[in-house]
Amino acid sequence: MTTPIAILGATGYTALELFRILARHPHARATCATSRFDAGKPVCAVHPSLRGRIDLAFSNPDFGEIASRAEVAFLCLPHAASAEAAMALLERGMKVVDLSADYRLGDGATYRQWYGHDHPDAARLGTVPYGLPELFRDSIRGATLVANPGCYPTASTLALAPLLRAGLIAGPMIIDAKSGVSGAGRTPGMTTHFTEANEGLSPYKTGAHRHGPEIDRALSMACQRQTHVLFSPHLVPMDRGICATCYAPRARALTTADALNCLREAYAGEPFIRVVDDLPSTKHTLGTNFCDVTARVIDDTVVAIGCLDNLVKGASGQAVQNLNLVMGWDETAGLMA
Amino acid sequence: MTTPIAILGATGYTALELFRILARHPHARATCATSRFDAGKPVCAVHPSLRGRIDLAFSNPDFGEIASRAEVAFLCLPHAASAEAAMALLERGMKVVDLSADYRLGDGATYRQWYGHDHPDAARLGTVPYGLPELFRDSIRGATLVANPGCYPTASTLALAPLLRAGLIAGPMIIDAKSGVSGAGRTPGMTTHFTEANEGLSPYKTGAHRHGPEIDRALSMACQRQTHVLFSPHLVPMDRGICATCYAPRARALTTADALNCLREAYAGEPFIRVVDDLPSTKHTLGTNFCDVTARVIDDTVVAIGCLDNLVKGASGQAVQNLNLVMGWDETAGLMA
């Protein structure tokens, strides 16, 4: 017996990756895929790579019907729409893993500042577990709603949190992050047009990206004190992959070996974190739920680096990791292929 | 004194390439750049690579005003719109190089069949020189309107025409063509979305691409008899470049050396055709107005290959080559950088 799963907003890349992972998951199966625009079409018509692997059509059911078809929902919806759906589905007894940003921030004011409108479910903000299992596993286990982290915050927080917790680094922290184009989603636009994005590297939203405050909150929760980062993302001409190169002043005398040991101790036994001695590459993580982290101490600065696949550990793989925790299954179920 | 030039529909990639070439042209300068949607904006706001090289704003003038600002117009407009503009500008005494497909076919019926509507200027079809200087130079010199060839037809026709003219090959001909993504233009869409086009190769419009009948006509004119090709294009994950690999039965006993000699004789003295012994690569032609051609005889088949940069020899470079012929300037002016 496998658990029926609904994917809301199932035409994008994170949904595609969820379909892929669920197709090999031992305890779960996709039973409902919603889309307002593609309702009626087979999922494979939109995601041709799934042909022969999935036999499901998009539909546009109301929340009651979704609840009758599935026990857990992954939300791949735009912000605001996602919170509306979460509220409705929780009310109907479903468990929810929200891949949007709606429950990642801690309060309505910050949300309003960065998303430009009031949060539809502001009262719940601050109470929803942040789905970074390596740091907040206990709060995720058995939860009914999980805020699945952003791609950049996952790479950045996993690289920095142990060093910050151990008091090896201090603010101000700078995160220079590089991402493949799939992070921008599946809707065509000028910056993601092939001939615009290919063969060029571009900084964008320097110091003004919504993942900045999310990282601030994640790190603050992880080390139990207010932290602040300068977040500086760049678009890289490749499909997938994030590399977060993080710079922070060392808080005391420190060697590279000390920093690596700190990471190794923090992540001992973690199935999805690989602490590496040599410098990592996003390529080594492609298609996997691994996050590769390392650190260097150079003069007075600690450089902590996290690399991952933005659609797996940075989105859908981590969402399934959270599903596994919510359901009490083996945390790696479906994720080691 | 340089000749003032207008570019109509100046926000796309062929227009960008025209701006680049004209910026270094000894006899011409861009004085008018039209755009319905971006009128008022500096050209550099849409084409940031031109910053510091051009000081012009988009405008949306009527035809009379265009004729008062420029002597020659390059039309980078959608089909039908292009013919409308050509008619109006010719009437006002301008010379016109049309980069659209509007004047490339020989008759209104074929045009209607492939473009789905009546030609606005059908009477002129069949009388307009086809702007492939290496084959039809005499008809282009001093013309007032030139139909600038498509990218695929340029590569394919230059590879095949000499062999066909010399009676070395016979039909049926197959053209398996591969193009970089810029051939699809600057308007974002799903097939040209970075994450869809990158890391994949896709056949498209097999046997049903509008450049098929254009190649038929170009080859028929070149060898003075009716020819027919099977045209089979593919999208390649790169910005620029076309490779047309053409297959035709040999018409008589033939060696590779014979085929190469035929190409060499046909193109002796041509400044923009490089007949190469080794197999060419689109990469060797990037940013240049060269078309590299070669041939092989394998069993009973002749393989003729043409490689070029679809935005230069396949579009704007050839358009300037035609401008040079129209104006009686050195044919290579502005094109050897």
Added chain:
Amino acid sequence: MTTPIAILGATGYTALELFRILARHPHARATCATSRFDAGKPVCAVHPSLRGRIDLAFSNPDFGEIASRAEVAFLCLPHAASAEAAMALLERGMKVVDLSADYRLGDGATYRQWYGHDHPDAARLGTVPYGLPELFRDSIRGATLVANPGCYPTASTLALAPLLRAGLIAGPMIIDAKSGVSGAGRTPGMTTHFTEANEGLSPYKTGAHRHGPEIDRALSMACQRQTHVLFSPHLVPMDRGICATCYAPRARALTTADALNCLREAYAGEPFIRVVDDLPSTKHTLGTNFCDVTARVIDDTVVAIGCLDNLVKGASGQAVQNLNLVMGWDETAGLMA
């Protein structure tokens, strides 16, 4: 209990892909990875993407030791070396899937012509099953040695064989094939240097590639009569993926629907062949063991197209499919992730 598997020549890309697949295979596990140059190093030091997924070191054992450590061997060795190893391992009672070209051709003379030296085990040529399960499944089941097909021959033969068998097409056939760069292996060289291969498309070995005679033999066996193709490969700037666009004269009156039906009937029930109505893309097969095929009838020509991932269905995935047949396991074991 899982079956122990040896991978000989385990530092290349086909070996890496074998490690990946075996890591999730229910009945097999890699127990021996040979390399002359990297003996002693952990496999992960050469293949960092496998960190955390495999705990094995390269070794350089003699054949007796290999036979004591594993029941089946995958050979990822250069030609000639591969046949030498196959002979030695078969003698020691092992089963062998050979990913080199050594047992793909039918006789020593053809082998010598294309590989430039005598075959070390010429007597066995012509008796070894050709590991294309969709066409030759019965001969593979329970075999002790299987010749795993080349990447281009897999895509080309799967597209053409049903049409040829059904008498819908006749020679001469032209195969215009396009491949990602991983097909050239992991040894650096000028043509696979990033800045040489990127942003360019290049024909290579036109009519002179070793996969030509392999396709001739595969098609001849499949349709029980001598066939001959003109094989024309091209290098595409992407990691993985092959598209074989095949052209053949139709042998009788025929529609596209007829051709598609022929493919559909031939591959009914095949787990790894997807007959598609719309034109396929290599991208839809990435990371999978699927081969997507389609056909079009255009005038008098049939265009048959096959797309696959050259490292999976074109190499290691198919090798595991063959392993499954040799061992009597479910043919899809390990291959549906």
Added chain:
Amino acid sequence: MTTPIAILGATGYTALELFRILARHPHARATCATSRFDAGKPVCAVHPSLRGRIDLAFSNPDFGEIASRAEVAFLCLPHAASAEAAMALLERGMKVVDLSADYRLGDGATYRQWYGHDHPDAARLGTVPYGLPELFRDSIRGATLVANPGCYPTASTLALAPLLRAGLIAGPMIIDAKSGVSGAGRTPGMTTHFTEANEGLSPYKTGAHRHGPEIDRALSMACQRQTHVLFSPHLVPMDRGICATCYAPRARALTTADALNCLREAYAGEPFIRVVDDLPSTKHTLGTNFCDVTARVIDDTVVAIGCLDNLVKGASGQAVQNLNLVMGWDETAGLMA
């Protein structure tokens, strides 16, 4: 009359770019191209993109012969070999622009520390003008030897120097730089193998790259006081382009407008520096000698960004700019195409 130019070590990418630029230079022409390994071959055999544009063969002449064939030499040699050649050619009365790193550092001890051997011409170190015209034009004009800057140092120094000079920023500075693969040169190797570099982003030599001390010296000279940077480069899957994202604490109250004004004043009238309001992209500089710079003030940090084409403004374009200054020609000669 054009000045004859020699290019030593003429088989690499910087030499190729020099050939391209010189082909359109009004006052200079390449008359000598040296290569130990390719002597005798036409330059076009190694650089096929130059076919039809250059008619020269590689040779391996002694220094006397080089001096008889050319007035100025561009050195594209490995370090140490470059200094040896510079000494010999200067002695014979030639002018030299050295594209290697040999004369970029200020003293023999630093050179030995970073390059692992004694400098062959250590006495000259510290006296050779550093060829960044926008900062050190006066010392370059009429010089006989110029140390052409590295690609990363050009982008980084142009972004930071004006802010540092004006006292708007203070140390410690962090430079997170991203480069296309051509920066690694034309010799194949594992990290630049297509399938290793493509679709991945990798930090490398973090805090340990030889361009670190070069940037330290360039900035120290520019602002007349000792400075120190943490230099952290990354390899990006594209042919060309460098983006240096530089972070420094602001030295006083400051807005983004202040920082932009500082850059604008510093570079007023500079033909090759474009100070841009919006965030730049490496793609906008491809094939040009432009360096696009901008700045942002975010909290207490100034982010200064420089983008350029590493083979043009980051190497050969700047080398020709230096040639123009050395010879007293228009500084932009040959560089505006």
